[in-house]
Amino acid sequence: MRSRLLPLITLAALSLALTSCAGPAAQSPAAPSTPADGHGAIAGAEEVAEPQLGLTTVDDAGRVTHLDLLDESVTDIGAVAAPEGMATDGRYLFADTGDGVEVVDSGVWTWDHVDHFHYYRAEPALLGTVEGHGTATVATTNSSTTGGTGISFSGSGDAVLLDTEALSKGEIRELFRIERTPHAGLVVPVGSFALVTEADGEAGGSVVGHTAHGERTGLRESCVAPSGTITTRVGAVIGCADGALLAHVEDGAVVVDRIPYPEDAPAGAVTSFHNREGRPTVAGLAGPTDIRILDTRARAWTLLTAPAPLVQVTAVGDEDDTLLALAEDGRVLVLSALDGAVRAETAPLVAESVAGGATPVLIADQHRAYLSGPAEHRLFEIDYADGARVARTFDTTDAPAFVAETGR
DSSP states (O other): OEEEEOOOOOOOOOOOOBSSOOOBOOSSOSSOOOOSSSSSOOTTOEEESSOOOEEEEEOTTOEEEEEETTTOOEEEEEEOSOOSEEEESSSEEEEEOSSEEEEEEOSEEEEEOSSSEEEEEOOOEEEEEEEOOSOEEEEOOSOSSSSEEEEEETTTOOEEEEEHHHHHTTOOOEEEEEOOOOOSOOEEEETTEEEEEEOOTTTOOEEEEEETTSOEEEEEEEOSSOOOEEEBSSOEEEEETTEEEEEEEETTEEEEEEEEOOTTOOSOOOOOOBBSTBOSEEEEEEETTEEEEEETTTTEEEEEEOSSOEEEEEEOOSTTOEEEEEETTSOEEEEETTTOOEEEEOOOTTHHHHHTTOOOOEEEOSSOEEEEETTTTEEEEEETTTTTEEEEEEEBSSOOOEEEEEOO
16 A cells, blocks of 8 residues: 655754773764755765774763774763664764753764765764653664654654754754643654654544644654664564555655555564665564564565574564574574574673663674673674674663664
């Protein structure tokens, strides 16, 4: 089933201390300006020859630290309020404090020009707070200099769309704020629009189209228990109890495709999707051994049974059809996305974290995987193509509670 949304308006747009530390970063960008040439450039930022990859972390107390993966230097960015959760788009960190979302600019990003990339570096910064009440769910796009960033507050019900271009200039600007019935919902940016969930009874059940200024467009799609969203090269995925919605722009309009689970799928639904940023294939768990992979190009699901109970699964989307998984015993498994076969595995690197209720983060990159061990006070770099070899280990004095790979 496909719905179309006609365009009505266009959008203008660690405490982690590692073995060494740098001084505090500036609290605002040095020279904000508008994008210079449509290639992700911002005045005051330096364009460089390679991606400035790093691990930006927030500890339980809110301390923000950046580890440069190229030279292993460490920058203390500052502190936010104690976070309850965190989301990222590969540049910004959105720390959910329960009473709002604090925005951190890591100062490193990549601009995707489809056939090539541009890489930038600037001063990291603490940008400020988006006010709200209750758990915040953040939805981003693959651009950190244009478009919108959506935030849904479960306590107040507020649906907020931020201007991402304004974020790139150090300014938090709301394009709209809509009052809704409080629920654990979503605000998902799609081109010059946003899809906003609305609660329909106890289950919650609709996705409604809005312009960048919050005006309703007439688009409404049923989606029972909406939960989980991710943006790929193809479009924005929204998880529903019976499958997923895929929203993308086609001929100047937003098109929504419904991708139901196969009829033989067991009970359960994916509530969190993971992949290598931007790749068309995403993965999630509908149960400890129930892996579900969505190919957004083919609009098709693949169902796999995991070889062991899992905590997280993420699709690499490479030519080898690689799937990475974190097992409940703390091992990282390298699996085949075709049949679920185990290709390689690590030792139980984060067994203490998993057993103690901490939440390790597993991140897929083009060449490496990164795993956080809050209880172990370590960050691991894993070469998943080389027998799951642990390539580097970074010891920390404080727990890396929330981790993002930035510069992507």
